[in-house]
Amino acid sequence: MTTMKDIAESVGVSIGTVGRIIHNRGRYSEKTAEKVRKVMKDLNYIPNIHARSLKQTKKHIFVVVVPYRDQDGGYWRLVEEGILKATEELVSFGNDVKVFPFDRYSSASCIDALSRALSSDAEGLLIAPCRPNDMRGLLEQSDIPYIFMDTDIPDLKRRTAYIGQDSRQSGVLAGKLMSLLITGKTSAEKEPYVLIVDPPGSNYHLYNRIEGFRYFMSAVMPEIKLMTIKAEIDDEYHFHSRLEEFCVKNPRLPSGIFAANSSVYYTASFLEKKGDEYTSVPLVGYDIIPGRERAVEKGTIDFILTQQPEVQGYQGIIMLYDHIVLKKAIRKQVIMPLNIITRENIHTFTGYMNG
Amino acid sequence: MTTMKDIAESVGVSIGTVGRIIHNRGRYSEKTAEKVRKVMKDLNYIPNIHARSLKQTKKHIFVVVVPYRDQDGGYWRLVEEGILKATEELVSFGNDVKVFPFDRYSSASCIDALSRALSSDAEGLLIAPCRPNDMRGLLEQSDIPYIFMDTDIPDLKRRTAYIGQDSRQSGVLAGKLMSLLITGKTSAEKEPYVLIVDPPGSNYHLYNRIEGFRYFMSAVMPEIKLMTIKAEIDDEYHFHSRLEEFCVKNPRLPSGIFAANSSVYYTASFLEKKGDEYTSVPLVGYDIIPGRERAVEKGTIDFILTQQPEVQGYQGIIMLYDHIVLKKAIRKQVIMPLNIITRENIHTFTGYMNG
DNA sequence: ATATACTGCGTTATCGATAACGCAGTAAAT
DNA sequence: ATTTACTGCGTTATCGATAACGCAGTATAT
Numbered sequence: 001m002t003t004m005k006d007i008a009e010s011v012g013v014s015i016g017t018v019g020r021i022i023h024n025r026g027r028y029s030e031k032t033a034e035k036v037r038k039v040m041k042d043l044n045y046i047p048n049i050h051a052r053s054l055k056q057t058k059k060h061i062f063v064v065v066v067p068y069r070d071q072d073g074g075y076w077r078l079v080e081e082g083i084l085k086a087t088e089e090l091v092s093f094g095n096d097v098k099v100f101p102f103d104r105y106s107s108a109s110c111i112d113a114l115s116r117a118l119s120s121d122a123e124g125l126l127i128a129p130c131r132p133n134d135m136r137g138l139l140e141q142s143d144i145p146y147i148f149m150d151t152d153i154p155d156l157k158r159r160t161a162y163i164g165q166d167s168r169q170s171g172v173l174a175g176k177l178m179s180l181l182i183t184g185k186t187s188a189e190k191e192p193y194v195l196i197v198d199p200p201g202s203n204y205h206l207y208n209r210i211e212g213f214r215y216f217m218s219a220v221m222p223e224i225k226l227m228t229i230k231a232e233i234d235d236e237y238h239f240h241s242r243l244e245e246f247c248v249k250n251p252r253l254p255s256g257i258f259a260a261n262s263s264v265y266y267t268a269s270f271l272e273k274k275g276d277e278y279t280s281v282p283l284v285g286y287d288i289i290p291g292r293e294r295a296v297e298k299g300t301i302d303f304i305l306t307q308q309p310e311v312q313g314y315q316g317i318i319m320l321y322d323h324i325v326l327k328k329a330i331r332k333q334v335i336m337p338l339n340i341i342t343r344e345n346i347h348t349f350t351g352y353m354n355g
Numbered sequence: 356m357t358t359m360k361d362i363a364e365s366v367g368v369s370i371g372t373v374g375r376i377i378h379n380r381g382r383y384s385e386k387t388a389e390k391v392r393k394v395m396k397d398l399n400y401i402p403n404i405h406a407r408s409l410k411q412t413k414k415h416i417f418v419v420v421v422p423y424r425d426q427d428g429g430y431w432r433l434v435e436e437g438i439l440k441a442t443e444e445l446v447s448f449g450n451d452v453k454v455f456p457f458d459r460y461s462s463a464s465c466i467d468a469l470s471r472a473l474s475s476d477a478e479g480l481l482i483a484p485c486r487p488n489d490m491r492g493l494l495e496q497s498d499i500p501y502i503f504m505d506t507d508i509p510d511l512k513r514r515t516a517y518i519g520q521d522s523r524q525s526g527v528l529a530g531k532l533m534s535l536l537i538t539g540k541t542s543a544e545k546e547p548y549v550l551i552v553d554p555p556g557s558n559y560h561l562y563n564r565i566e567g568f569r570y571f572m573s574a575v576m577p578e579i580k581l582m583t584i585k586a587e588i589d590d591e592y593h594f595h596s597r598l599e600e601f602c603v604k605n606p607r608l609p610s611g612i613f614a615a616n617s618s619v620y621y622t623a624s625f626l627e628k629k630g631d632e633y634t635s636v637p638l639v640g641y642d643i644i645p646g647r648e649r650a651v652e653k654g655t656i657d658f659i660l661t662q663q664p665e666v667q668g669y670q671g672i673i674m675l676y677d678h679i680v681l682k683k684a685i686r687k688q689v690i691m692p693l694n695i696i697t698r699e700n701i702h703t704f705t706g707y708m709n710g
Numbered sequence: 711a712t713a714t715a716c717t718g719c720g721t722t723a724t725c726g727a728t729a730a731c732g733c734a735g736t737a738a739a740t
Numbered sequence: 741a742t743t744t745a746c747t748g749c750g751t752t753a754t755c756g757a758t759a760a761c762g763c764a765g766t767a768t769a770t
Contacts, residue, residue, distance in 0.1 A: 001449040003756055014720045019758060027718060050405040050448065051756035054725045093405060094356040166703060173699040184539010216699075337703045340695040344528040344571075348521060348692045358726055369750045374728060382748060406726035409755045 002043040010039045022047075049326055053093055060095040062320050063122035064313075065113055066149075067104035067130060071234060072199075073262035074289045075309060076101075079128070079150070082313025090321055097317060098122070105201060105234065110134045118142045124160075124324045126316040129153050130203055145324060149316045150309070151205055160323055163316055163334040165307040167205045170338050171212025174258055174284050177303045177340065178213070179220050181282035182255045193225040195246070197259040197267055200234050209260045209286075224255065231263065239266035240273070253277065259285035264304070268295035288341060288349060296346045304341040306349070312336060357398040365394045377402075404681055408448060415450040417675050418477035419668075420468055421504075422459035422485060426589060427554075428617035429644045430664060431456075434483070434505070437668025445676055452672060453477070460556060460589065465489045473497045479515075479675040481668075484508050485558055500679060504671045505664070506560050515678055518671050518689040520662040522560045525693050526567025529613055529639050532658045532695065533568070534575050536637035537610045548580035550601070552594075552614040552622055555586050564615045564641075579610065586618065594621035595628070608632065614640035619659070623650035643696060643704060651701045659696040661704070667691060 004022075008015040013032060020026065021033045022040075039045075069077040080099065087097040098120070102113035110131045117125055118138060125146035129135045132153045139146065145160045152162045178194065194217065196210060214226060227250075229242050259267045264285020271278040272295070284303045288296075295301045315334065322328040341349055359377075363370040368387060375381065376388045377395075394400075424432040435454065442452040453475070457468035465486045472480055473493060480501035484490045487508045494501065494508075500515045507517045533549065549572065551565060572579060582605075584597050614622045619640020626633040627650070639658045643651075650656045670689060677683040696704055 001446075004758095005756075015757085016721070016759085017719060020719090023758085025759080027716095029718065032718080048409070048448065048756050050408040051725090052758080053405040054403070054409055054727095054756080055758050056725080091356070093403065169699065169703070173697070176697065176699050180535045335703055337694070338700040339692070340697075340700070342528070342531065342695075344524065344531050345693040345695070348524070348690055359728095360726075370727085371729085371751070372749060375749090378728085380729080382746095384748065387748080403726050406755090407728080409726080409757095410728050411755080 001048075002040075002045045003048070004045075006043060007036060007039050007045060010043065011035050053325070056093070056325065060090075060321070060325050061120070061122050062095070062097045062124050062126065062317065062324075063117045063120055064097065064099045064126045064317075065117050066099065066101060066126075066128040068101045071104050073234075073265055073287070074292075075262045075287050076128075078287070078290070078309040079313040082310035082315070083126070083317055085310070086314045086317035086321075090317070095321070095325075104130045107131065107134050111138065114138050118144060124320040126313075126320055130201075132203075145320075147316055147320055147323075149312050150307075151203060161319055161330055161332055161334065163312055163319065163336070165336045165338060167208035168212040168215075170286075170305050170307075171209035171214075171260075172216045173212075173338055173340070174209070174303070174305055175213045175216025175220070178217065178256050178258060178282065178284050181284070181302055182221075182224070185255065191225060192223070192255040193227050194256045194258060195254040196226060196228045197239075197243075197257060197263065198228055198230045199259070199261045199263045200231050206260050213258055213260075227254070234263070236266045236269065239263060240270050243267065243270045247274075253281055256282035256284070259283070261285070262287035262289055264301060265289055265292045265295055268292075268300045272298075272300055288346065290350070293346055293350060296341065296343055299343050302342065304346075306339045306341055307336045308339060308349075357395075357400045358403070359400075361398060362391060362394050362400060365398065366390050407681070411448070411680065415445075415676070415680050416475070416477050417450070417452045417479050417481065417672060417679075418472045418475055419452065419454045419481045419672075420472050421454065421456060421481075421483040423456045426459050428589075428620055428642070429647075430617045430642050431483075433642075433645070433664040434668040437665035437670070438481070438672055440665070441669045441672035441676075445672070450676070450680075459485045462486065462489050466493065469493050473499060479679045481671040481675055485556075487558075500675075502671055502675055502678075504667050505662075506558060516674055516685055516687055516689065518667055518674065518691070520691045520693060522563035523567040525641075525660050525662075526564035526569075526615075527571045528567075528693055528695070529564070529658070529660060530568045530571025530575070533572065533611050533613060533637065533639050536639070536657055537576075537579070540610065546580060547578070547610045548582050549611045549613060550609040551581060551583045552598075552612060552618065553583055553585045554614070554616045554618045555589050561615050565613075568613055568615075582609070589618070591621045591624065594618060595625050598622065598625045602629075608636055611637040611639070614638070616640070617642035617644055619656060620644055620647045620650055623647075623655045627653075627655055643701065645705070648701055648705060651696065651698055654698055657697065659701075661694045661696055662691045663694060663704075 004015045004018045008018045017028055017032060018036055020028050021036045064083055066079055067076045069080050100113040100117045103109035111134050114135055115138060122144065125144060127146050127148055128150045129148055130151055136153060139156060147160050148162045150164050152164060198210060199206060217224060217226060229246050231239055231242050257267060268283060271281060279300045283301045285301060286305050288304060288306055296304055319330050323330045359370045359373045363373045372383055372387060373391055375383050376391045419438055421434055422431045424435050438452065455468040455472045458464035466489050469490055470493060477499065480499060482501050482503055483505045484503055485506055491508060494511055502515050503517045505519050507519060553565060554561060569581060572581060584601050586594055586597050612622060623638060626636060634655045638656045640656060641660050643659060643661055651659055674685050678685045
């Protein structure tokens with residue numbers, strides 16, 4: 001464990017000089033600097049983050065820009081939980097994390113939240129860019145560091161990092177699971193089909209998931225027809241009516257249903273309302289929502305894919321802190337593991353983080 | 356952000372008194388202590404871990420007792436990776452982590468490693484108690500804190516924590532996946548059977564996994580017969596001969612194969628050697644071993660369950676540090692998520708941690 | 711020739727927690 | 741009556757990094 005003092009003594013200068021060289025604060029000769037840098041390497045100097053953080057009397061402020069916690073079936077509440085957990089760890093050192101939520105179906109709300117965030121005193125932003133077109137312009141004008149989570153805008157090269165999932169691959173994975181669920185159950189039927197429930201809003205996440213799903217299904221089970229319902233409103237009642245409409249028009253049950261986000265719980269409650277024949281239809285969807293695990297435990301939902309939104313939120317804040325305060329090098333991309341959740345392992349995931 | 360100084364001023368005593376009260380170091384009146392404790396709550400005092408760690412000039416030494424890294428098909432190498440990662444984070448503050456590996460098939464080796472660990476200058480142990488009977492006695496005589504990982508010895512109440520998976524449930528999950536893989540493929544066969552590959556050694560992990568698997572299979576697919584091979588040596592060649600023997604005796608292919616640990620890769624290489632007809636047999640097993648992912652990518656192995664050994668190793672060290680150095684309250688049990696790995700998501704897991 | 715600016719360094723206070731040390735005052739022991 | 745022990749507290753140095761401040765010495769400007 002080498003300290004600045006060790007280096008100073010070894011070179012024969014003061015720790016003040018070493019400090020200035022480390023932080024490029026001028027007032028030193030290049031000759032001294034070279035000697036110091038060499039000794040730093042030789043002695044394998046690693047800054048003591050505790051001492052560094054302790055000295056930081058400055059209050060660091062981070063701002064999070066994400067959709068309202070109730071949107072997408074409560075998905076964002078989970079993200080917030082992870083953010084809260086990270087916040088708790090940081091506030092004890094005098095930092096602050098503020099959340100500026102927005103309505104992901106409103107351009108005005110999104111622009112408003114992001115503008116306020118950018119003009120706040122934040123030193124770094126954690127953004128879920130669900131509305132890329134509303135956000136791109138504002139972000140290009142700013143020079144405050146930001147990390148994207150959940151969704152990416154790859155062409156904004158200035159972003160410090162992206163943390164999220166490979167959404168197309170998650171669709172492929174959903175296809176694989178669906179194919180397993182329906183294998184051997186469709187042979188007797190004529191013209192079997194799988195129903196895709198396409199949630200409201202359009203973003204590259206949803207698009208990619210569905211595209212990946214279609215890709216896998218058409219490659220592996222070309223005999224299965226794929227039908228789609230497009231929902232318009234992010235609300236349980238609306239989903240139920242759309243599904244009911246579909247059932248009326250198509251009295252024959254689908255071989256399986258794929259819901260491209262956490263609205264899978266709306267589909268599950270619909271199936272449960274309709275009775276046993278419906279609940280036994282294979283159902284694959286996304287995200288564990290607290291309080292709605294029953295649908296998985298009962299088996300109405302067969303598989304849930306998750307990107308562990310709590311972990312994403314938590315990691316996002318920690319990465320911001322590491323980057324800005326601790327000046328650590330952080331990864332440009334953090335691709336989250338694609339977790340497969342089913343009745344037999346759901347209890348090992350719920351509450352894994354907060355407890 | 357409340358500091359000890361704030362509390363001292365608020366109560367009207369010195370920070371020395373506050374410090375003594377916080378750490379029960381005596382030399383204070385209960386009357387003062389009550390006042391201080393009240394103010395601590397009111398002002399929501401949280402110790403600054405940076406200041407605390409900085410002051411810790413003492414070198415903390417932790418010792419890890421785990422099987423040799425090459426055993427169980429390289430599984431323990433992964434555990435070591437996580438331990439190494441945690442170690443790197445800690446050594447920069449002057450701590451040290453030593454690994455005392457042992458041969459998990461040798462009683463003498465196990466006892467030797469644990470004795471040396473206990474009589475070392477370690478302040479805390481991270482132990483994988485693969486050989487409970489060899490370890491129990493030694494641990495009962497010692498009073499050094501220890502955390503179990505991977506395997507538990509639940510009756511040793513003095514253990515600080517256990518971090519690992521719910522092994523029986525993982526067997527149940529394996530059963531579920533197996534049932535999905537073989538549904539619709541066995542109807543034509545007469546007397547379909549599934550082969551269980553029982554790896555060498557006996558511990559409650561293996562036992563529970565197989566028990567969970569049997570439970571699920573007999574409940575859901577009672578028509579499937581379950582057959583077992585018991586391997587005696589932890590070595591690829593040995594597995595291949597045992598499997599070959601079995602194939603000779605049972606010319607009819609199994610409907611599926613379940614390997615109860617990372618020896619699944621030995622089974623996979625056997626199937627690949629035998630040709631396409633064999634590789635298409637559904638195969639379910641445990642653990643991602645670096646360098647052997649190909650068997651999953653090619654589809655020879657259909658599903659891998661993992662307990663993320665790197666995370667277990669990492670978490671184990673961090674928990675030891677939190678408990679002993681930072682004196683945080685830690686959880687008595689950390690049950691790891693049961694991850695399901697398949698061809699479509701394996702790349703999101705490999706290298707997730709170290710990068 | 712004197713003021714001004716800048717260079718290259720050393721010295722020092724600070725962040726918050728910790729624990730050793732010291733010092734009255736009281737109580738029991740010799 | 742004096743030693744000994746203990747209580748209840750305050751004071752202070754320390755951990756390592758940071759940055760403000762100070763101070764010679766040199767260079768340029770007026």
